[in-house]
Ligand SMILES: NC(=O)C1=CN([C@@H]2O[C@H](COP(=O)(O)OP(=O)(O)OC[C@H]3O[C@@H](n4cnc5c(N)ncnc54)[C@H](OP(=O)(O)O)[C@@H]3O)[C@@H](O)[C@H]2O)C=CC1
């Protein structure tokens with residue numbers, strides 16, 4: 073028997089077609105060597121990808137100049153944190169990492185009783201950061217040092233010209249010293265160079281200059297043992313995944329998004345908020361047909377924000 077209960081089991085049940093694993097989805101006996109259940113098949117060359125974020129009715133995920141907004145209500149935050157427990161890894165772009173300094177943990181879940189033999193699964197934080205701008209004093213690295221979070225992985229691309237290499241190496245060293253685990257993939261997928269201390273994931277295939285290719289990223293993560301990936305944002309990263317999902321319509325093998333789960337807050341942010349739609353054409357996105365999850369939550373008056381609350385998420 074576990075000593076905590078999902079607050080909204082029907083949401084969990086709907087998230088993935090994993091009913092048979094329901095009892096062990098998020099709470100486990102503290103043995104990290106035991107994998108959490110995943111919808112990805114063992115043969116798959118990429119992780120199962122859940123794209124999930126919160127937006128306003130006018131499709132904004134942040135306020136003016138990237139101001140972090142508390143768009144989710146309490147229930148939605150709890151759901152998001154349950155979802156975090158269900159994925160091997162959780163990813164944000166460097167824009168979000170620098171702007172929000174997120175923790176990407178499961179702190180909004182019900183407390184397990186003192187001395188409990190059980191723990192919540194914590195996903196591996198992954199930061200998409202071509203030029204290593206991630207801060208060595210980030211909360212993610214601090215939490216890792218204090219044994220409150222997993223070692224973050226930084227996904228980057230080595231600079232194309234020699235003159236940028238000095239700065240790049242300095243940043244790499246600072247991140248390594250701060251605890252970032254880095255894997256470096258040079259030149260082409262497959263020719264990988266790994267050191268014991270540093271794990272930098274890079275790719276020579278870019279969506280646009282400096283941007284890591286999504287298919288190459290997914291295949292690298294899968295090679296590193298990531299079977300499920302929760303992508304939280306921000307705007308550019310959401311756009312990249314949606315664009316990739318649009319371009320793979322009709323080709324199941326190259327699909328990059330399996331489920332999209334969007335929390336919609338009943339408010340308008342306005343035109344100067346941050347949206348993710350620009351440049352996306354009007355077409356469907358390619359999703360796993362067996363995943364029934366284009367999942368919208370619209371909360372009622374009790375969680376509706378009174379006016380626009382421009383605070384960071386609660387600690
Ligand atoms: N409401 C919500 O649920 C969420 C809201 N947010 C909000 O989003 C905002 C940040 O969004 P944004 O500024 O767009 O930053 P992102 O977090 O989307 O990061 C974008 C950066 O990631 C790097 N990157 C590397 N490869 C890729 C790729 N293939 N596609 C896209 N980016 C790539 C690029 O930097 P480089 O070239 O240096 O590698 C790029 O500029 C914040 O205001 C935050 O609060 C964030 C998450 C969720």
Ligand SMILES: Nc1nc(O)c(N)c(N[C@@H]2O[C@H](COP(=O)(O)O)[C@@H](O)[C@H]2O)n1
Pocket residue numbers: 125126140141142143144148149152164168172173174175176177304305335385
């Ligand atoms: N689900 C959700 N609702 C909101 O209202 C949000 N602003 C976000 N933002 C995302 O969550 C990250 C913060 O995570 P921590 O609270 O630090 O664990 C933030 O960086 C965005 O990715 N999400």
